[in-house]
Amino acid sequence: TQLLEQSPQFLSIQEGENLTVYCNSSSVFSSLQWYRQEPGEGPVLLVTVVTGGEVKKLKRLTFQFGDARKDSSLHITAAQPGDTGLYLCAGAGGSQGNLIFGKGTKLSVKP
């Protein structure tokens, strides 16, 4: 059974601080995605990483896929209150490419 461990589960920081969220597994994934979910809404895709060692930047967000394609990280620079939400990592595996989701990191950025 493929599992994705996400850490930390909760994170409360002040505006302007930096943070990193981790997503780890013992399994190899063909691709890994990061989603952001706001209260009362469905998750929305932020990024997909496919190649081992790949780094993608989305404004103040930096995503990295591990060389062995088993882990990933999300780094936010100078966090803002608008970054508040639930961040979910999801790995694609199996014959149908179904997603395995981590339990999520609930981020709160205070002004």
Add this chain to the structure above:
Amino acid sequence: NAGVTQTPKFRILKIGQSMTLQCTQDMNHNYMYWYRQDPGMGLKLIYYSVGAGITDKGEVPNGYNVSRSTTEDFPLRLELAAPSQTSVYFCASRKTTSGGNEQFFGPGTRLTVL
């Protein structure tokens, strides 16, 4: 495009009642999914479909049924509601592509079984 739409938004059921959660997508996606999300537990796959007429079980299918008669619609049926089925349900879809598996999610249905 409206994307993925779900109805109802909220529902309260009594134990033993049945209901159907509706899901429709207008993006002509082949793949559709039903997930449940419990606090602190991420998303668990209930059922999925790779095209009209084809459905398969996910990680937590017990107590649920699905059908896929058209590309657009993928309803989820609860026959005998139980308190353990209290959750937020999300429907999602994706087109068949290589190199990525982006799924588009609906806004969710919050179900309470009392």
